[in-house]
Amino acid sequence: MNPVKIKSPATIANLVCGFDVLGLALNEPQDLMEVTLSEKPGIRIQHNDIYNLPTVPEQNVAGVALLELMQELDNAVGFDIIIEKHIKPGSGLGSSAASAAGVVVAANHLLGNIFSKEDLVRFAMAGEKLASGVKHADNISPCIYGGITLIRSIFPLDIIALPAPPMYVSVVHPQIEVKTSDAREILRKEVLLKDAIKQWGNIAGLVAGFMQNDYGLISRSLEDVIIEPVRSMLIPGFDEVKKRSMDAGALGGGIAGSGPSIFMLCKEENAAKKIEAIMKDIYNNMALAYHTYVTTINNKGITISQEL
Amino acid sequence: MNPVKIKSPATIANLVCGFDVLGLALNEPQDLMEVTLSEKPGIRIQHNDIYNLPTVPEQNVAGVALLELMQELDNAVGFDIIIEKHIKPGSGLGSSAASAAGVVVAANHLLGNIFSKEDLVRFAMAGEKLASGVKHADNISPCIYGGITLIRSIFPLDIIALPAPPMYVSVVHPQIEVKTSDAREILRKEVLLKDAIKQWGNIAGLVAGFMQNDYGLISRSLEDVIIEPVRSMLIPGFDEVKKRSMDAGALGGGIAGSGPSIFMLCKEENAAKKIEAIMKDIYNNMALAYHTYVTTINNKGITISQEL
Numbered sequence: 001m002n003p004v005k006i007k008s009p010a011t012i013a014n015l016v017c018g019f020d021v022l023g024l025a026l027n028e029p030q031d032l033m034e035v036t037l038s039e040k041p042g043i044r045i046q047h048n049d050i051y052n053l054p055t056v057p058e059q060n061v062a063g064v065a066l067l068e069l070m071q072e073l074d075n076a077v078g079f080d081i082i083i084e085k086h087i088k089p090g091s092g093l094g095s096s097a098a099s100a101a102g103v104v105v106a107a108n109h110l111l112g113n114i115f116s117k118e119d120l121v122r123f124a125m126a127g128e129k130l131a132s133g134v135k136h137a138d139n140i141s142p143c144i145y146g147g148i149t150l151i152r153s154i155f156p157l158d159i160i161a162l163p164a165p166p167m168y169v170s171v172v173h174p175q176i177e178v179k180t181s182d183a184r185e186i187l188r189k190e191v192l193l194k195d196a197i198k199q200w201g202n203i204a205g206l207v208a209g210f211m212q213n214d215y216g217l218i219s220r221s222l223e224d225v226i227i228e229p230v231r232s233m234l235i236p237g238f239d240e241v242k243k244r245s246m247d248a249g250a251l252g253g254g255i256a257g258s259g260p261s262i263f264m265l266c267k268e269e270n271a272a273k274k275i276e277a278i279m280k281d282i283y284n285n286m287a288l289a290y291h292t293y294v295t296t297i298n299n300k301g302i303t304i305s306q307e308l
Numbered sequence: 309m310n311p312v313k314i315k316s317p318a319t320i321a322n323l324v325c326g327f328d329v330l331g332l333a334l335n336e337p338q339d340l341m342e343v344t345l346s347e348k349p350g351i352r353i354q355h356n357d358i359y360n361l362p363t364v365p366e367q368n369v370a371g372v373a374l375l376e377l378m379q380e381l382d383n384a385v386g387f388d389i390i391i392e393k394h395i396k397p398g399s400g401l402g403s404s405a406a407s408a409a410g411v412v413v414a415a416n417h418l419l420g421n422i423f424s425k426e427d428l429v430r431f432a433m434a435g436e437k438l439a440s441g442v443k444h445a446d447n448i449s450p451c452i453y454g455g456i457t458l459i460r461s462i463f464p465l466d467i468i469a470l471p472a473p474p475m476y477v478s479v480v481h482p483q484i485e486v487k488t489s490d491a492r493e494i495l496r497k498e499v500l501l502k503d504a505i506k507q508w509g510n511i512a513g514l515v516a517g518f519m520q521n522d523y524g525l526i527s528r529s530l531e532d533v534i535i536e537p538v539r540s541m542l543i544p545g546f547d548e549v550k551k552r553s554m555d556a557g558a559l560g561g562g563i564a565g566s567g568p569s570i571f572m573l574c575k576e577e578n579a580a581k582k583i584e585a586i587m588k589d590i591y592n593n594m595a596l597a598y599h600t601y602v603t604t605i606n607n608k609g610i611t612i613s614q615e616l
Contacts, residue, residue: 021509152513153506158528160516189501196504196534198461201329203508205460207515208468220466226504 003036003080004109007305008102009146009298010087011094012169013138013257016222017202021151023094023142025298026169029086031098032305033062035106038078043067048084061127065100068126069107069115079107088291091173092257097139100127105144105302117144118157125154132180139257146301148210164210167251167297168272172241172279173261175289178234183258186230195225215251215267222252222265235260237282244282245275269294311344311388312417315613316410317606318395319402320477321446321565324530325510329459331402331450334477336603337394339406340613341370343414346386351375356392369435373408376434377415377423387415396599399481400565405447408435413452413610425452426465433462440488447565454609456518472518475559475605476580480549480587481569483597486542491566494538503533523559523575530560530573543568545590552590553583577602 007030015022043057043066057063066079081103087095101124108115115123121144125135141149141159152158202221209217232238232255245253245264249271253264262279266272272294283290315338323330351365351374365371374387389411395403409432416423423431429452433443449457449467460466510529517525540546540563553561553572557579561572570587574580580602591598 018508018512020505021512150509150512150516152509152525152529158513160513160525162516187501190498191501191504193495193497193499193534196499196507197328199504200326200508200511201458201460203512204326204329204458204515205466205468207512208458208470208519211516211519217460217466217468221460226501 003034004106005032005034005305006102006106006302007032008098008105008302009143011097011139011142012263013094013136014227014255015148015206016224016228016252016254017199017206018150019224019227020136020138022148022203023138023151024148025142025146025301026093026171026293026295027298028293028295029093031087031095031102032084033099033102033106034082035103035110036080037107037110038080040078041076042078044078044080046082048082051085051089053083053085053089059130060099061096061131062099062103064130065124065127066103066107068123069104072115073111088173090177090179092178092255092259092261093171093173094139094143094257096127096131097124097143100124101140101143102302109304118159120144121159122157132184134184142301144301147297147299150207162207162210164297165213165215168266168269169293169295169297170245170250170264170266170272170275170279171256171261171293171295172276172283173291174235174237174283175291176236176260178259180258183231183234186234187227188230191226198223198225218265219251222254224254228254231255231259235262236288237286238262240282241279244278248274248278250275311342312414313340313342313613314410314414314610315340316406316413316610317451319405319447319450320571321402321444322535322563323456323514324532324536324560324562325507325514326458327532327535328444328446330456330511331446331459332456333450333454333606333609334401334479334601334603335606336601337401339395339403339410340392341407341410341414342390343411343418344388345415345418346388348386349384350386352386352388354390356390359393359397361391361393361397367438368407369404369439370407370411372438373432373435374411374415376431377412380423381419396481398485398487400486400563400567400569401479401481402447402451402565404435404439405432405451408432409448409451410610417612426467428452429467430465440492442492450609452609455605455607458515470515470518472605473521473523476574476577477601477603477605478553478558478572478574478580478583478587479564479569479601479603480584480591481599482543482545482591483599484544484568486567488566491539491542494542495535496538499534506531506533526573527559530562532562536562539563539567543570544596545594546570548590549587552586556582556586558583
């Protein structure tokens with residue numbers, strides 16, 4: 001059978017005030033994958049990158065997602081997978097989601113699109129469980145649906161695609177390690193009701209701002225009084241990046257997923273580039289390795305880039 | 309000077325998952341007020357109803373709201389007010405908001421519309437502070453703006469009018485007393501993070517559902533895992549009203565403000581009437597006095613009904 005080549009985008013979960021329920025897909029970076037349907041049962045994974053990720057399917061996020069999908073099939077089929085990661089694992093930019101979602105989207109295409117997008121999110125969540133210990137869909141959903149998605153509920157799964165106006169996204173990935181499981185553990189199990197009220201006022205404002213193309217409302221709503229004050233302590237330079245980005249015209253921003261990447265949303269490309277320069281300046285001064293991106297919202301999600 | 313006559317609507321604060329930030333205006337019941345601008349300084353209040361509310365301006369919610377407005381005026385003017393309340397105080401249907409908002413809207417009209425709607429909300433909140441001890445705007449805002457409003461923030465004030473599809477509202481007011489201050493005191497100061505996440509997923513879904521005219525999403529999002537489980541214990545019959553209303557086709561519903569009124573949203577008038585009959589049946593069986601309404605969303609807010 002012929003292979004299918006796909007591009008699977010980086011994603012930003014949480015979006016400041018939407019912890020565990022909002023996510024956004026980026027046009028950069030994107031992973032590349034080549035997936036071939038085979039009559040030979042089983043999953044064979046090759047890596048075409050520097051990250052030395054597991055090739056045993058049961059230990060690989062793409063592998064377990066695909067195993068989850070294959071449980072639904074009547075026929076014994078197999079898949080050969082070549083993964084070329086451009087989204088660095090542990091960046092906070094949805095690297096595991098890109099692998100898990102990418103492979104099930106590719107497999108579904110090869111199988112004649114027998115599964116719904118919602119099915120695919122469900123399969124891919126098995127990969128997230130392997131990566132972080134918890135089934136979550138706030139990277140998987142925007143990766144598959146594109147744009148900005150709300151995951152109102154995981155059990156049962158309820159995904160809502162939210163229209164939004166064009167925005168630029170400046171991202172810096174300071175090359176330090178923040179494990180998702182650690183970032184989750186430092187959160188308090190209880191929060192003040194008054195803070196929770198502020199947070200749900202903000203997420204309601206953010207959703208309304210997206211849907212009404214109201215950049216001012218988006219900006220005012222991009223405030224996180226619960227997670228960011230705790231997690232930002234794990235990211236050197238966070239406060240300075242945020243303060244100087246806001247001064248340079250960012251609408252708002254914060255920690256990408258559980259970090260360490262930091263993102264800033266902008267209305268204008270100019271501001272987004274200025275903010276990238278600020279990010280570089282800050283981590284150059286700290287002599288900390290980093291990578292930056294200036295990109296836009298990816299409204300397509302995973303794309304089939306080439307069929308041979 | 310000529311008096312102005314206004315109608316000031318009942319409102320439902322919280323809207324299930326939007327505690328302290330969402331509110332909705334109703335077409336029924338509505339208070340009537342007649343306000344006259346006078347050269348004789350001071351505020352003179354008369355009541356044309358059975359509720360025996362205070363007439364001293366400093367002790368009357370309309371009086372303190374109007375005093376707040378008058379502080380902004382350069383000239384010493386006075387107002388004569390006749391209030392005919394149809395929204396029973398303590399019903400949970402925004403009775404104090406209707407008085408406080410009604411009088412400042414009427415006064416602003418008489419003064420040549422010198423204040424913005426936001427200013428008027430700010431003045432009227434003084435009335436809410438007198439009534440419940442806390443400045444809140446989730447009844448005041450829909451009363452003045454009409455429709456459904458989000459109060460993203462009170463300090464600084466940030467009110468967003470949310471478009472929504474047509475809906476019917478069934479309301480029952482069981483004639484028991486639930487003081488707003490008591491209803492606030494029984495709430496825990498801390499909530500579980502996982503419950504807060506559920507709540508902000510729901511409010512995000514509800515806002516998206518309103519703006520996309522998606523009745524299914526509205527229905528799925530009308531869930532309150534934080535306030536209702538505690539407060540509903542203060543309202544006899546609540547669980548039965550809710551269960552039987554949902555079975556009869558309600559989209560969802562819950563406690564109106566801090567209660568004791570209960571409201572149910574419906575897509576169809578038939579269902580709303582069936583639910584009213586269910587509400588009557590339940591409180592007849594409990595031998596508890598009650599009042600019911602079947603009404604719609606009031607998109608105009610306070611209206612000037614007649615100028616003499």
